Amino acid sequence: MAGSMGLGERVAVLVLCDPERIDHLAPLTADLRGSGRYDVDLTIDADRLLDLQNVRVVYAHRHREQLTETQAGAVERFVQAGGRVVVAGQTLTVWSSSPRIAGLAGWTPNGRTVHTELDVNPADDAHRGFRVHDEVNLLPEAPAAAVPLLRTTWRHTQQVLAYRRSVGSGSFTYVGLGHDPRTYAHDPFRSALLRAIGSSVVDAANTPAIGVGLIGFGALGPAHAAALHETPGLWLAAVCDRDEARLRLAAPLGVPSVTSTADLFRRDDVHLVIVATPPATHAGVVLDALDAGKHVVCEKPFALHARDCDAMVESAASRRLALTVFQNRRWDPDFVALHRVVGSGAIGEPFLLESFVGGFQHPCHYWHSHQPISGGAVYDWGSHYIDWILQLFDSEVVSVRGLEHKRVWHDVTNADHVTVDITFANGSVASFAQSAVAAALKPKWYVLGTRGSIVGDWRRVTERPRGPDGEIDEIAVAPTDLPARLRVLRPDGEGGTHEERVALPRRDRGAFYRNLAGHLLHGEPLAVPPQQARRVVAVMETAMTSAEQDGALVERRI
Numbered sequence: 001m002a003g004s005m006g007l008g009e010r011v012a013v014l015v016l017c018d019p020e021r022i023d024h025l026a027p028l029t030a031d032l033r034g035s036g037r038y039d040v041d042l043t044i045d046a047d048r049l050l051d052l053q054n055v056r057v058v059y060a061h062r063h064r065e066q067l068t069e070t071q072a073g074a075v076e077r078f079v080q081a082g083g084r085v086v087v088a089g090q091t092l093t094v095w096s097s098s099p100r101i102a103g104l105a106g107w108t109p110n111g112r113t114v115h116t117e118l119d120v121n122p123a124d125d126a127h128r129g130f131r132v133h134d135e136v137n138l139l140p141e142a143p144a145a146a147v148p149l150l151r152t153t154w155r156h157t158q159q160v161l162a163y164r165r166s167v168g169s170g171s172f173t174y175v176g177l178g179h180d181p182r183t184y185a186h187d188p189f190r191s192a193l194l195r196a197i198g199s200s201v202v203d204a205a206n207t208p209a210i211g212v213g214l215i216g217f218g219a220l221g222p223a224h225a226a227a228l229h230e231t232p233g234l235w236l237a238a239v240c241d242r243d244e245a246r247l248r249l250a251a252p253l254g255v256p257s258v259t260s261t262a263d264l265f266r267r268d269d270v271h272l273v274i275v276a277t278p279p280a281t282h283a284g285v286v287l288d289a290l291d292a293g294k295h296v297v298c299e300k301p302f303a304l305h306a307r308d309c310d311a312m313v314e315s316a317a318s319r320r321l322a323l324t325v326f327q328n329r330r331w332d333p334d335f336v337a338l339h340r341v342v343g344s345g346a347i348g349e350p351f352l353l354e355s356f357v358g359g360f361q362h363p364c365h366y367w368h369s370h371q372p373i374s375g376g377a378v379y380d381w382g383s384h385y386i387d388w389i390l391q392l393f394d395s396e397v398v399s400v401r402g403l404e405h406k407r408v409w410h411d412v413t414n415a416d417h418v419t420v421d422i423t424f425a426n427g428s429v430a431s432f433a434q435s436a437v438a439a440a441l442k443p444k445w446y447v448l449g450t451r452g453s454i455v456g457d458w459r460r461v462t463e464r465p466r467g468p469d470g471e472i473d474e475i476a477v478a479p480t481d482l483p484a485r486l487r488v489l490r491p492d493g494e495g496g497t498h499e500e501r502v503a504l505p506r507r508d509r510g511a512f513y514r515n516l517a518g519h520l521l522h523g524e525p526l527a528v529p530p531q532q533a534r535r536v537v538a539v540m541e542t543a544m545t546s547a548e549q550d551g552a553l554v555e556r557r558i
Contacts (some may be wrong), residue, residue, distance in 0.1 A: 011523075013197065013341035014052065015042045016060045024181035025061060028105070028190050031307070035194070036320075037523035046071050052078045057197055059236070061088045061178060062095070072098035080168035089178035093137070100461055104172040106143030106165050114138065114154065120161060120177070122192065123148040130188030132484060135179035136161060146515065149173070149196060162196065191515075191524055198522025211237035213271040214263060215285060216276035217246045219366075220299070224274055225253055230510050233517035240264040261285060265292035271519070272322070272413075275299060280373045283308035286323070290315045295322040295520065300383040302533040304375040305388055309534035316530065322519060324526050329384040330391065331511045333504040334483035336457060338445060340391055341454055341488060341502060348451030351428045353389060356442035357381045358417075358435035362409055369412040377414040377434055378402065378540050378547075385432045386420065387536045392447075395424035397535075397558035402543030403551040408437050420543040425557075444484040454502075456484035473523055483507075493537055 013032060019023050022031065022042070031519070032038040041048075041055075049071045052058065067075070079085055085104070087095065093109045096100040099318045102108050114136060142148045142163040150162035162175040173196050212228055214221060217239050224341065228236045230343035239250045239257045247257045258264050261412040264273065272295040280356050283303045287298050294352070296316070301326045303309050314324035342350055358381075363369040368380055390397075400422055417435040422432075433442070445456035458479040463474050486502035511527070518524035538558045546554045 035523040072100040079170040080170035088171040088175040095396040213270040231513040306538040349450030353430040395426040400542040402546040
């Protein structure tokens with residue numbers, strides 16, 4: 001069945017490690033359990049290898065204690081019979097004293113190790129590289145019958161950091177990273193491990209790419225199509241839109257088009273659908289797609305009401321289907337940098353955040369400005385800003401206040417200016433404002449912490465194209481089209497402040513869909529679980545309830 005392609009039968013994984021490594025491996029075991037695909041049994045007892053009935057994958061990270069001949073024999077029989085073994089860090093060095101394990105690995109570490117900063121690159125070029133500081137065994141070439149998974153460069157020589165080797169009906173995977181326990185804290189490293197474990201369950205070479213149906217080819221349709229084209233493991237199978245004119249715009253994509261979701265859902269080559277229709281329609285289309293056995297990506301906002309989110313989450317869970325929300329601005333360079341600074345503790349504990357977006361200009365004439373379809377102005381940029389706020393504050397929401405102003409643009413139904421005030425259980429407060437009547441802009445972000453502050457300033461940039469007459473025109477770039485400039489300010493102890501500019505990372509437009517492919521194919525945890533998107537909707541819905549009551553404080557735990 002199409003829906004079972006990513007979230008079929010749960011896979012039993014035995015994780016074997018040294019006692020002192022349990023905490024280090026906690027992020028990995030949390031990822032495995034959080035994916036909804038694996039049942040994880042964590043043990044420090046190597047005798048557990050003697051009873052691998054119902055186990056599909058063994059993940060081992062041991063820095064001491066060689067295997068007994070009986071234990072090594074059990075591992076060998078497990079692999080020969082179709083089991084998958086993944087060893088990380090120094091495990092192979094310790095275990096390869098057994099000829100049985102050395103035979104499975106096809107290689108014995110020779111003790112030539114280096115401890116250095118490494119640029120790690122997936123061998124298939126399908127995923128982005130990452131950088132870690134770790135100790136590795138030097139291995140210029142993968143052993144016979146092995147497929148390289150990760151590579152690095154060491155003094156102008158190529159080195160293999162990980163490989164998978166088919167043995168009998170199973171496989172043996174070596175991952176030479178993880179000597180330094182801090183390596184497990186790196187998300188990209190854990191994603192590589194999950195791909196190694198997932199590929200041990202389903203051979204990626206024999207797994208067909210996931211066909212995607214795109215419902216709604218509006219303003220963001222081309223962006224979704226382009227992202228799918230750049231994502232290994234996903235391909236655009238069909239486009240659905242009721243508007244023939246929009247389907248003509250999709251024609252250059254060279255894929256079939258249909259005018260009804262029923263026709264799309266009947267296609268056997270569509271396993272996943274992207275719901276890119278207006279917000280008021282999201283819940284109905286998503287529920288129909290789940291009923292048809294399809295995995296679903298829903299555009300933000302997830303829905304207009306939390307109860308609809310609950311219905312969608314319950315439907316997906318009961319059918320073991322993937323459901324996520326396209327919160328793509330979590331990967332905006334300025335937010336990624338802001339999140340890192342806050343997470344690093346550089347400003348202490350954040351307790352106040354103010355955020356703003358807008359200007360003084362007429363709202364658009366599309367459905368975005370029509371409240372019965374959009375949900376109201378708060379559901380516009382609020383879908384991003386409130387998601388950002390909830391990512392920054394690790395605490396339960398206890399109350400929400402919303403206010404709306406309708407003063408200038410009476411030809412549209414959305415409010416001209418909205419504010420949302422959020423109070424968290426730990427006493428922190430955050431606010432969001434969106435305005436179409438603000439001639440003066442506030443900073444995008446203003447964050448106070450117990451040891452410092454962060455300010456995100458809008459950038460004023462103009463483009464200067466030369467016209468046909470040779471004269472140069474100046475055209476202002478919309479501030480929202482550019483990442484904010486981030487400044488961190490900390491007291492110097494003498495009444496002044498130290499100020500530093502934060503460097504922004506490169507924009508990663510493909511991160512959302514790479515994660516989705518990794519989830520469906522290898523069991524990576526979803527970057528945007530639907531429960532998180534449901535919280536965003538619950539806050540926005542509560543803010544609208546407050547606004548309808550003239551800004552009354554609504555106490556609600558979210």
